[in-house]
Structures are given as C-alpha cells and as structure tokens.
Amino acid sequence: MGNKENTHKNIVETAFKMFSDNGFDKTSLSMIAKEVGISKPAIYYYFESKEQLIDYIFDEICKEIEHQNDFSLDRISIDNFEAELISIGYRMIEEHEHDEYFNKIFNEYILLASRNEKYRNRLYEIQKGYLTTYYDLLKFGVEIGAVSAGNIESKANLLGMLIDNIGNFMLTGFQLDYRGIWKEAVTSVLKEDKS
Amino acid sequence: MGNKENTHKNIVETAFKMFSDNGFDKTSLSMIAKEVGISKPAIYYYFESKEQLIDYIFDEICKEIEHQNDFSLDRISIDNFEAELISIGYRMIEEHEHDEYFNKIFNEYILLASRNEKYRNRLYEIQKGYLTTYYDLLKFGVEIGAVSAGNIESKANLLGMLIDNIGNFMLTGFQLDYRGIWKEAVTSVLKEDKS
DNA sequence: GTCTATAAGCAGATAGAC
DNA sequence: GTCTATCTGCTTATAGAC
CATH class of the missing domain: 1.10.10.60 (Homeodomain-like)
Structure with a gap:
C-alpha cells in the first residue's frame, strides 16, 4: 500500500x-x-x-515545461523592459546550468518526435507556446513604447530560437559566453530602426 | 571486383x-x-x-560539413556586406529544405556525442569552425567599415547559433518565416550602436 | 565476394507461485 | 506487490561452403 x-x-x-x-x-x-x-x-x-x-515520463516533462512557461508581465515597464528581457534569458541559462538530465532526455524526445507522430503534436504545442511567450512580451513592449513596432514576430522567433539553442549548446559542453550572447541579442533587437 | x-x-x-x-x-x-x-x-x-x-558514415558527414563550411570573402564589400550575409543564411535554409536526411542523422550523432567521447571532439571542432566562420566574417566587416566594432564575438555566436537552430526547427516540421527571422537577425546585429 | 547455417546473448513480455 | 522461471523473437557476429 x-x-x-x-x-x-x-x-x-x-x-x-x-x-x-x-x-x-x-x-x-x-x-x-x-x-x-x-x-x-x-x-x-x-x-x-x-x-x-x-510515455509517462514524456507526459511529466511536458507538464513541467508547460507549467514553468508562463512568466507574468506585471513587473515590466518601459524603464526596465530591456533589463527584464535580459534577465529572463539569464534565468533560463542558470536553470540549464543546474539541470544536467532534463535537456538530454528532452532532446531524446525531440528525436523520437521527428519519427513518431504521437510525441510530435505535444512538442509542437510546447514549442509554439514557447515562441508565443516572446511574441506576447514584445507586443507588450510595443504597447508601452519600449519596442519599435516593426517585425515583432520575427524578432520574437529570433529570441526564442536563440535561447533554445543556447540550451542545446550548453548540453554539448560547449563553453561560450552565453549571457553575453543573449544580452547582445536583446539589445540588438531592441535597437531603434534606422529608417 | x-x-x-x-x-x-x-x-x-x-x-x-x-x-x-x-x-x-x-x-x-x-x-x-x-x-x-x-x-x-x-x-x-x-x-x-x-x-x-x-563511424564510417560519421566520418563522411564530418568531411562534407568541413568542406562546405568555407565560403570566401572575395565578393564581399561595404556596399553588399549586409546583403551577402543575408544570402549566406538563405542558402543554408535552402539546403535544409532539400535535404531531409542529413539533419536527422546529424542530430543522431549529436546525441551520440553527448554520451560518447569518440564523436564529441570531432563535432566540437565542427561547431567551433562553424562559429568561427561568422566571427571572421564580422571581423572582416569591421575592417571594411560595414560593422561597428563592439561585441563582435557575441554577435557572431548569435548568428551562428540562430542559423543552426533554424535547421533544427525545420527538421521538426515547424513552419515559420525562417528567411524573415534570419534577415531580422542580420539587420539587428548590423544596426549602429545607440551610444 | 557472397552465401546458408548457426552460435550466443539480451531484449520485451508473460505465467504463475507466494 | 513482488518474485522465479520461462517464452519468443531479434540482435550482433562467426564458421565455413561455394
């Protein structure tokens, strides 16, 4: 019992x-x-x-990701928008540093999903939600005047895909200045358009 | 015979x-x-x-990557730097579109490498060379005055890691405007620094 | 070079006792 | 709930004929 x-x-x-x-x-x-x-x-x-x-472990992992994937917009203002965006990435990098197993098994499921429809849809939704989070963030940034309005979707995807691959690179043991890369990405994306 | x-x-x-x-x-x-x-x-x-x-196939794949990984700087000038950088990414995206097998088996080897030292070093060198290519490109851009000098290394890694993950996302069948994302990344990175 | 036959071992899975 | 014993099938790999 x-x-x-x-x-x-x-x-x-x-x-x-x-x-x-x-x-x-x-x-x-x-x-x-x-x-x-x-x-x-x-x-x-x-x-x-x-x-x-x-499958049971897949479900557990998905639930955990879905749960941790919504951070609130409450604290964000025009004054701290860039800093908050940067620190969101820093937090992800930190999580990866303390989490040797999660990323490895997750990649295993991604490879499974590329061959088995059963896992594909769920991961698709997770990835979509993941990118959507950055889109909502940038859209909010536009509303409060912290981001210029052009190409929000591409900018969001750029940031989402970059932070995703930072996790992958860390998995392979590659030593890079990931925080510097992320900061550069955020500041580049938030720079005023020339025109 | x-x-x-x-x-x-x-x-x-x-x-x-x-x-x-x-x-x-x-x-x-x-x-x-x-x-x-x-x-x-x-x-x-x-x-x-x-x-x-x-192992034999691993060696073949590595050789092919190492071979295709050096594009020359000859045609690049201050006038076409941004356009050339964009088209380098476009070419990669196009290759991925016509190449269903390569990326899948390559990911298989990456996962192998995360558990087996034999494959790790070779892939490490490939990844390093890959990022170095973008670094050399940007450094050249600085020399000819097409790129502002700050944070070249982070910028190069950003571009390299993004185009790498574009390949991964395409593998999963995720439909996104990858060319738009890449173009946004290049123009963002090449924008003048505010200060 | 390529075959048939086969060895040795481990995988996932089940029967049935306790 | 957990065990021992066992089944079936497939795996990598080899022996040896042609």
Whole structure:
C-alpha cells in the first residue's frame, strides 16, 4: 500500500535518469529494475510496457515545461523592459546550468518526435507556446513604447530560437559566453530602426 | 571486383538513409542487408561491425560539413556586406529544405556525442569552425567599415547559433518565416550602436 | 565476394507461485 | 506487490561452403 507509490516513484525517477544518461534504446528494463533494486516483472505491475513508461515520463516533462512557461508581465515597464528581457534569458541559462538530465532526455524526445507522430503534436504545442511567450512580451513592449513596432514576430522567433539553442549548446559542453550572447541579442533587437 | 565498390557504396548509402529514418538502434544490419538486397554477413565483409559502419558514415558527414563550411570573402564589400550575409543564411535554409536526411542523422550523432567521447571532439571542432566562420566574417566587416566594432564575438555566436537552430526547427516540421527571422537577425546585429 | 547455417546473448513480455 | 522461471523473437557476429 504505502510501498506502491514509493516503488512507482522510484521506477520513474530511476528511468528518467538512466534514459537521460544512456538513451531509451540503450536502457533496458532489466537495467532499470536492477538499479531500483526490484525484479523486472515488478515494473510490469506499474507499467504495461516500456513504451508506456517512456510515455509517462514524456507526459511529466511536458507538464513541467508547460507549467514553468508562463512568466507574468506585471513587473515590466518601459524603464526596465530591456533589463527584464535580459534577465529572463539569464534565468533560463542558470536553470540549464543546474539541470544536467532534463535537456538530454528532452532532446531524446525531440528525436523520437521527428519519427513518431504521437510525441510530435505535444512538442509542437510546447514549442509554439514557447515562441508565443516572446511574441506576447514584445507586443507588450510595443504597447508601452519600449519596442519599435516593426517585425515583432520575427524578432520574437529570433529570441526564442536563440535561447533554445543556447540550451542545446550548453548540453554539448560547449563553453561560450552565453549571457553575453543573449544580452547582445536583446539589445540588438531592441535597437531603434534606422529608417 | 567492379562489384566490390558498388556494394560498399550501396551499403553506406542505404545505411545512411535508414539510420536517418529510424535511428541507429532501430536499424539492424538485417534490415540494411535486406534493403540493399544482400545477405547480412556480406556487410561484415566490408565493415568489421555495426559500430564501424556508423563511424564510417560519421566520418563522411564530418568531411562534407568541413568542406562546405568555407565560403570566401572575395565578393564581399561595404556596399553588399549586409546583403551577402543575408544570402549566406538563405542558402543554408535552402539546403535544409532539400535535404531531409542529413539533419536527422546529424542530430543522431549529436546525441551520440553527448554520451560518447569518440564523436564529441570531432563535432566540437565542427561547431567551433562553424562559429568561427561568422566571427571572421564580422571581423572582416569591421575592417571594411560595414560593422561597428563592439561585441563582435557575441554577435557572431548569435548568428551562428540562430542559423543552426533554424535547421533544427525545420527538421521538426515547424513552419515559420525562417528567411524573415534570419534577415531580422542580420539587420539587428548590423544596426549602429545607440551610444 | 557472397552465401546458408548457426552460435550466443539480451531484449520485451508473460505465467504463475507466494 | 513482488518474485522465479520461462517464452519468443531479434540482435550482433562467426564458421565455413561455394
């Protein structure tokens, strides 16, 4: 009874870590069971198949992303718009620095999604929401006069895609001045149009 | 005799396509052999192991990238600098549009590299060279007076990382105005500094 | 060079006892 | 809930004939 939830949690957390370390295909249920300290059939008491375990973790990850993806516009004014935008990126970079597993397994799911429709739609919505956040932010910036009105959509996509790839580059262990890059991007985008 | 090179080529090309479609782990040597129209042991005549086949294709891909990664600065002047930079990105976008397999298998190798040192160093050098190209371009732009001198490195990394992720986004089937995003990035980066 | 036959091992998954 | 024992199928890889 009390143990049931515990074992379930152990399986999920161990699988998450091992999938992240080795990938889905190179992590067998036997390996997970051994690491958890149970037998392989015990996993089948909680999950119908390996695929269902992978799907369960996918769902958990998606929920977490969807949840953390809405930051409020409350504190933002014309005076601190640029600084706030910069610090949003800084916060993302910081999260990545303390989060070795998440990005790795997420890339695993992205590759899965490129071949399996089941994961594609959900990730599509996440990516869309992700870019939309930057769009809403810049649109708000236009309203309060902190951003010039041209090409808001492209600017938003530019920022969203850049911060996304900063996460990927960090994953590969590439050492760059990511904060400097992000700051440069924000200030460049917010610069007045010449014309 | 004449057949030897042909079979070798068939194996490599078929494997490339199938690895791209299904991933390494979900493409067995039996599947490749069947698709080529030979028996499985025939593959072992050309490659010692599956891993060696994967490595061979990795080497081919790296060589191709390294080769196509140097565009000359000859045609570039102060008058056409921005336009040339924009068209460099456009050309990359166009390549991606006609190249369904390359990006997919390349991402497969990136994920491999995140777990296997053997692939890591080579990809590291490619990524570095990639970003360096944009750095050299911008530095040249500074010399001829087409770019203001501040933060060249961050600007170069920004452009390099953006065009890289444009490729990734295209892979996922995400429909965006990638040319507009790239153009916005280039013009933003080349805008005069306010101060 | 390419084949048939086969070895050895591990994968996902199930039966059934406790 | 968790176990031991087991099934089926597929994997990489090899032996040896032609």
